Amino acid sequence: MSQEPSLHLAIALDGTGWHPASWREPGARADELFTAGFWVDQVREAEAGLADLVTFEDSFALDGDRADRAQGRLDAQLVALRVGPVTSHIGLVPTVVTTHTEPFHVSTEIATLDFATTGRAGVRVRVSSRDEEYALFGRREAGAESRESLFDEAADHIEVQRRLWDSWEDDAEIRDAATGRFVDRDKLHYIDFEGGHFSVRGPSITPRPPQGQPLVSALAHVDVAYRLAARGADLVFVTPGGVGRDGPTGDAEAILRQVRAEEASVGRDGDPLHVLGDLLVVLDDSADAARARLARLDETDGSELRSDARILTGTATDVADVLASWHDAGLAGARLRPAVTAHDLPRITRELVPELQRRGLYRTAYDAATLRGHFGLARPADRYARV
Amino acid sequence: MPKKQIHLAAHFPGVNNTTVWSDPASGSHIEFESFRHFAQTAERAKFDFLFLAEGLRLREQGGRIYDLDVMGRPDNVAILQALAAVTDHIGLAGTVNSTFNEPLDVARKLATLDHLSGGRAAWNVVTSWDEFTGENFRRGGYLPKDKRYLRAQEMLATAQALWDSWPADEVLADAASGQFLRHGDAGRFAIRSDQFDISGRFPVPRSPQGRPVIIQAGDSEEGREFAASSADAIFTRHAELEAGQEFYADVKARLAKFGRRPEDLKILPAATFVLGDTEEEAAENARQVQYQQVGPATAIAFAEQVWNRDLSDVDPDGPVPSFDPKTEDDVDSGGHISKGRASVRMYRDPVATANEWRELGEREGLSLREVVIRKNGRHTFVGTPQRVADTIDEFVQSDASDGFVLVPHITPGGMDVFADQVVPLLQEKGSFRTEYEGTTLREHLGLAPSPTTVAAVSVEA
DSSP states (O other): OOOOOOOEEEEEEOTTOSSTTGGGSTTOOGGGTTSHHHHHHHHHHHHHTTOSEEEEOOOSSOOOOOTTSOOOOOOHHHHHHHHGGGOSSOEEEEEEESSSSOHHHHHHHHHHHHHHTTSOBEEEEEOOOOHHHHHHHOSSOTTSSOHHHHHHHHHHHHHHHHHHHHSBOTTOEEEETTTTEEEOGGGBOOOOEEOSSOEEOOOOSSOOOTTSSOEEEEEOSSHHHHHHHHHHOSEEEEOTTOEETTEEOOOHHHHHHHHHHHHHHTTOOSSOOEEEEEEEEEEOSSHHHHHHHHHHHHHHHTSOOOOSSEEEEEOHHHHHHHHHHHHHHTOOEEEEEESSHHHHHHHIIIIIHHHHHHTTOSOSSOOOSSHHHHTTOOOOOOTTOOO | OOOOOOEEEEEOOOSSTTSOOSSTTOOOSSSHHHHHHHHHHHHHTTOSEEEEOOOSSOOEETTEEOOSSOOOOOOHHHHHHHHTTSOSSOEEEEEEESSSSOHHHHHHHHHHHHHTTTSOEEEEEEOOOOHHHHTTSTTOSOSOGGGHHHHHHHHHHHHHHHHTTSOTTOEEEETTTTEEESSTTTTEEEEEOSSOEEEEEOSSOOBTTBSOEEEEEOOSHHHHHHHHHHOSEEEESOOSHHHHHHHHHHHHHHSGGGTOOGGGSEEEEEEOEEEOSSHHHHHHHHHHHHHHHSOHHHHHHHHHHHHTSOOTTSOTTSOOOSSOOOOSSOGGGTOOSEESOGGGGGOSSHHHHHHHHHHHHHHHTOOHHHHHHHHTOOOSEEEOHHHHHHHHHHHHHTTSOSEEEEOOSSTTGGGHHIIIIIHHHHHHTTOSOSSOOOSSHHHHTTOOOOOOOOSSEEEEO
16 A cells, blocks of 8 residues: 555635735636636636645625725535536535524535535635624624634534534435335434524434535634634644734644644544645745735735735745645645636646655545545544444 | 417426335435436426425424435535536526525525526525424524515515626726726615615625526415516416416416516416326326325325324225314414425315315225325326327416426436427427527526616615
8 A cells, every 4th residue: 555645735716816916817717707617617727736625715795895806706605516516526615604604504505515526525614703794694793792602603503514414324215115114214313402502403404415524624813713623623724824813823833732732622532633724825937936926916906915824925846845844743734825816726736736746745646536535534423323 | 479488397306295216217316416317308308497495394293204205305506506517508496495594695695506507597485484494593483474475575675686786787807907896895785674684795796697587486365466576487286277277367467566567477387297108008107106106104194184193003095084183283383293394284174174085985985095195186297298298288378377397206317208208299389499599597488687787775664
């Protein structure tokens, strides 16, 4: 058996890219931003680079009111569903806002994504802290609840999604013509979740998805978010060398220590979190060229690019060096945010990936068919099944 | 004068006993391949749209999950979006409940479906006040029964306001000039009504259809008015000629007072079909399907829904029970034996229904199961492909409907035979398209384009 290359790569898709001027760049296809082809082509490019997964950013609210910035956003889950049938290996991880959505709906939607992709679904949960999002729903007051309470709600949201995924045992459908029974109802389970923000009875309307448990992830910059990930996620995106709302997040080692400490404090059992570092990349043939490109983009937009994640301007080799150092520090891999998707995503797939492969850090072909499989995670037993 | 055109929808077989799972031809109800096959068959047959109902809670009977029917289904809007990837023309319609969803989220999803299908989205707006279903959602059964239509109306009006909040020409995406939008704050709205108090900016630019196609189902007075005021299509149960003509005339006559034309609302009864090479063969096939649809256990379960008590000791092949139904707990009190099943509301007078069943059984010497089969409803169309095509065309040409929502009893291949044998005959008659002429569902249905622009949206109740 060959040694499994252990570095995992996620691509963070967000419109035409993470730089606000990206929509004006050659090949950006900004006029196609709301068409299926735009998204399909991006995900296929990431799949050509053998990425573990793509994430789709989402928010109910728009960012700012500048007419010279690309505005407008589609539902991330539906984007993933549209892409699913025309891709074959890559994991698809839409963002879901836990504060304003029904866990029952989200659970069945993600299960449906898992069926439509035969096991490539994941979900990234996000807690809403934006006043604009609260006003769009008009159900609760922004700022009326503590951050801890909102993160507890997110943990409950994940718990309900997960219980619903398990609420049908794998062999619940029996089609027993002799008795006329389609299902064995002893293998369907009420989840009877009672929490501070909602209670959900169950079972799901959707049978257990192909992966059993689709992959759950979160982006985290602070303790309360690391704790959320430790409680409910399989995968956490962190920002080494970046800046969170509470200030600098620390380097990879420091963040990893915090994540592991939260895992211990919440008594996490089973697989430890896979921790991926976020990096916003501006790639070019030389570091100077990359810096010049970023300067030009900043000038076009009229402001300096700001990001919670570290911004790397450089060559594919520079990125590979950072990823290798993160890997040495114990991170499982990285989630890369291309500054200009049309430019930087092909640089990732055609320059960075071969470089990582040369270093023996990255797969040369997909060797699993499911998203869990890409991370070496087994299909879990159903929590309700009697052995 | 050109012949009136038939509109056809394909309903993916539902989670009820119409769908036969015991047949060897019955495949998966959940794997994507089943949906792909069904959708591509309907598109091959040039149907107007595919329709998927919605599930929010598994049904129960006698305090336990009802286990005799097909069950387990995907989120319908989600699977429709995936099907947009493997079809090019067919409309994609899903039911979304107005009680257990919020307008911003629903409007965003349907606008997204419309964008990512190139203008093929439709929304079947349904209402609910059911506390049983509510147990799966944040607010539980919070909606009083008499508010359900109010909420549905406000939900739809709000969604339409949100869809209209972006002018059609808002997105410029002009890299050279650097102008992406005409107005930096496009999509701004404020809505305050009985059910909603929301404001901000709708995040999705105007979709290809502007407003997705709106469908309403419901035969009640309220339902007919709601459809006449705001729907593009109405689903009905009136698949018999005279009742159909009456319903058709009634609903179409209501349109004028809302400033709408008769062709602005399509009337589409639900219909089933069983085919055969001869009339006799078709009749025999139909009889067999009926026996598959009502097995012994299903016969007892249906009787329990009328008697409202456990009848597991009753022999389905014996006579209709001689004792009367239990009447103290009606459906709306929440004490009924059957939960999550709209059809039990038919039994307003269970004692009378039981008497009717008993008399039928005695008069014709039928067992309980045979009575249930008789009462379970006949197939709408039974016959040779020619006979079925003739009947469908007659319905449409004589204004009993504008077409049908067809549901086969086998998943996923049940529509194949209709596509192969009936559709060509309808096309020969000149009543059904041989190619898609438009690209959007609105165009397939012959509906007027949505109103184009509403600049500043502010709805005050």
